[in-house]
Amino acid sequence: MELIKLIHDELPQIQCGRCDTPGCYQYAEQIANGGIHDRCVPGGTKTLNNLNKILAKNITSVDMNYGPSIPLQIAIIDESECIGCKKCITACPVDAIAGSVNLMHNIIDELCTGCELCIEPCPVDCIDLVETFNKDSRVVSQVNYDATSSLRMNESKQKRMDTANHINKEIGGVINTKLENRNSDTSENLKSLQLKILNDQLDNFHNLNEDEKNTFIRNLNTED
Ligand code: SF4
Ligand code: SF4
Ligand code: SF4
Helix, strand or coil: CCHHHHHHHHCCCCCCCCCCCCCHHHHHHHHHCCCCCCCCCCCHHHHHHHHHHHHCCCCCCCCHHHCCCCCCEEEEECCCCCCCCCHHHHHCCCCCEECCCCCCCEECCCCCCCCCCCCCCCCCCCEEEEECCCCHHHHCHHHHHHHHHHHHHHHHHHHHHHHHHHHHHHHHHHHHHHHHHHHHHHHHHHHHHHHHHHHHHHHHHHCCCHHHHHHHHHHHHHHC
16 A cells, blocks of 8 residues: 555554644645654654554654644534634634635534634634544544645636736726727827818818818718
């Protein structure tokens, strides 16, 4: 089996980022590429020993500088306090929070890994953690983590495209206005040139006075 997968299977799938990588898969990749494997504090000694076996190494203790640990828990939101700011949604790595701007938010228990990443961003401190005995959300967390990351990447790509489109539209608008002005300038210039030629012809060949010339030109414009 591929080394990354072997390592990944031993990690607790909380997606908390405490190991200084964004999530469990990235930490597995880092270890497979020679990174030190003692940083998953939530996995504790059990994870460390299993990784020791896979890697044929013998690190004896978890590096607690990457702690503290995370128990089996899920988050809950005090609905009466929530102001619907969405900050927790942005922080959640597995999209386990439902809600929209200015509306009460809720945790989806089946998805919450208890990673604690939503606690700090909440401006009204209305998110708590409660003990659970169900590990299912951690079992499926990598799938949810990947789906959430890809959705967010697409969202930011979409935002960048919208901004680029907006800028393009503005530039297009400026170019069109310039071209329109240029066209009207051209037709005005053409008109005055035609008028000058006509005036010269009338002067040179028809020997008309000013009033007769103006009447002739007016009649020509009416015919147009
Ligand atoms: S559980 Fe947290 S600390 Fe452990 S590997 Fe996953 S992201 Fe890293
Ligand atoms: S709801 Fe909070 S604790 Fe649960 S997974 Fe999301 S960020 Fe982590
Ligand atoms: S961060 Fe706190 S206040 Fe804001 S939506 Fe989430 S739970 Fe509600």
